[in-house]
Amino acid sequence: MDNTYKIKLENVTKEYDLFKSKSDKLKNFFNIGKVDVPHFWSLKGVSLTIKKGETFGIIGVNGSGKSTISNIISGIIPQTTGMVDVKGDTSIIAIGAGLKRNLTGAENIRLKGLMQGLTIKEIDEVRDSIIDFADIGTFIDQPVKDYSSGMRSRLGFAIAVHINPDIMIIDEALSVGDDTFYQKCVDKIMEFKEQGKTILFVSHSLNQVKMICDRVAWMHFGELREIGETEEVIEHYRKFSSDFKKKTAKERKKYQQDKKKEQIKFNIDEYRKSLIEDEVKKGIDKNQAEKDVQERMYHQITPDKMSLTTRIVTGIAILGLAFFALVNISGHSVTNSLEHPTTLMHPVQHKVR
Numbered sequence: 001m002d003n004t005y006k007i008k009l010e011n012v013t014k015e016y017d018l019f020k021s022k023s024d025k026l027k028n029f030f031n032i033g034k035v036d037v038p039h040f041w042s043l044k045g046v047s048l049t050i051k052k053g054e055t056f057g058i059i060g061v062n063g064s065g066k067s068t069i070s071n072i073i074s075g076i077i078p079q080t081t082g083m084v085d086v087k088g089d090t091s092i093i094a095i096g097a098g099l100k101r102n103l104t105g106a107e108n109i110r111l112k113g114l115m116q117g118l119t120i121k122e123i124d125e126v127r128d129s130i131i132d133f134a135d136i137g138t139f140i141d142q143p144v145k146d147y148s149s150g151m152r153s154r155l156g157f158a159i160a161v162h163i164n165p166d167i168m169i170i171d172e173a174l175s176v177g178d179d180t181f182y183q184k185c186v187d188k189i190m191e192f193k194e195q196g197k198t199i200l201f202v203s204h205s206l207n208q209v210k211m212i213c214d215r216v217a218w219m220h221f222g223e224l225r226e227i228g229e230t231e232e233v234i235e236h237y238r239k240f241s242s243d244f245k246k247k248t249a250k251e252r253k254k255y256q257q258d259k260k261k262e263q264i265k266f267n268i269d270e271y272r273k274s275l276i277e278d279e280v281k282k283g284i285d286k287n288q289a290e291k292d293v294q295e296r297m298y299h300q301i302t303p304d305k306m307s308l309t310t311r312i313v314t315g316i317a318i319l320g321l322a323f324f325a326l327v328n329i330s331g332h333s334v335t336n337s338l339e340h341p342t343t344l345m346h347p348v349q350h351k352v353r
């Protein structure tokens with residue numbers, strides 16, 4: 001196996017603002033007033049590397065952050081902090097992911113193909129093969145929103161494996177569909193594996209993970225709890241699950257609530273400081289460590305709030321647009337409107353002959 005990496009995450013976090021209303025969300029975007037929003041950290045700093053040609057599994061309990069990772073890697077959602085380096089064209093197969101609900105199956109094939117850089121001719125060449133693999137017959141000309149979840153998943157999988165991605169991300173795609181389709185998918189995954197493609201496989205099925213994956217990451221309430229050889233990680237995860245099941249319902253609930261609380265309380269500044277301390281412990285100069293960590297955490301990040309300059313520029317642009325709209329409606333010239341702005345209130349009267 002080639003040791004160069006295909007996917008690398010460094011200190012990746014994902015924060016969700018739990019806005020109560022749309023107006024709170026807008027206020028926050030335009031950075032107007034103080035909006036008190038609860039935060040939830042779906043990822044609390046995850047670092048991992050997936051090698052070229054590797055089949056890498058992600059396991060973990062519900063809500064542990066598996067799909068958040070796969071969605072960040074596929075570029076569907078941005079990370080809040082951290083570096084994400086993906087070398088190659090990814091193709092994600094999740095239930096319905098990437099399929100446009102209002103387009104038909106055939107239109108979705110075209111769209112995904114074009115997005116992947118295929119020509120119309122290349123798409124037409126694989127079209128029948130996709131329809132055949134997905135086995136959705138005449139439904140191919142129906143909007144995807146009318147499909148069952150199984151049909152969506154089959155089409156998603158069929159498209160993804162036919163557009164020849166370099167990296168394939170399979171998120172819970174095999175949990176729907178009958179045995180025949182499941183076997184077809186497994187065969188395709190094995191074929192991809194043999195071709196040396198990189199595969200990220202997110203699943204609750206430990207047996208599937210065991211059969212397919214070379215290495216596994218165990219996600220636990222936003223943290224990477226363990227990463228390593230498939231058998232070993234799965235064994236530890238099974239032990240955790242069986243111990244967890246032995247707890248009383250009250251104990252289980254308390255454990256989950258405490259973990260969720262930790263995800264709400266997570267403090268990004270403290271996390272940053274801890275990363276700097278780690279670097280200093282390795283013998284790196286403090287200033288350099290601060291610079292490195294800042295770069296790693298924020299280099300790829302575009303702020304989701306408007307800065308003061310952007311707010312001023314946006315305000316000027318809106319005023320300018322409003323002015324030209326009024327000039328247009330009033331029928332006066334731009335020069336006249338600039339010299340005598342009040343004329344804007346008195347539109348030119350056109351005489352009807």
Ligand SMILES: Nc1ncnc2c1ncn2[C@@H]1O[C@H](COP(=O)(O)OP(=O)(O)OP(=O)(O)O)[C@@H](O)[C@H]1O
Pocket residue numbers: 016040042060061062063064065066067068069
């Ligand atoms: N848009 C969102 N807004 C707020 N919280 C979110 C959002 N998306 C995900 N989360 C939260 O982030 C956490 C991780 O979600 P994620 O879907 O990554 O988990 P998962 O391990 O894939 O779960 P599952 O096994 O159930 O699919 C969950 O607690 C979830 O509630």
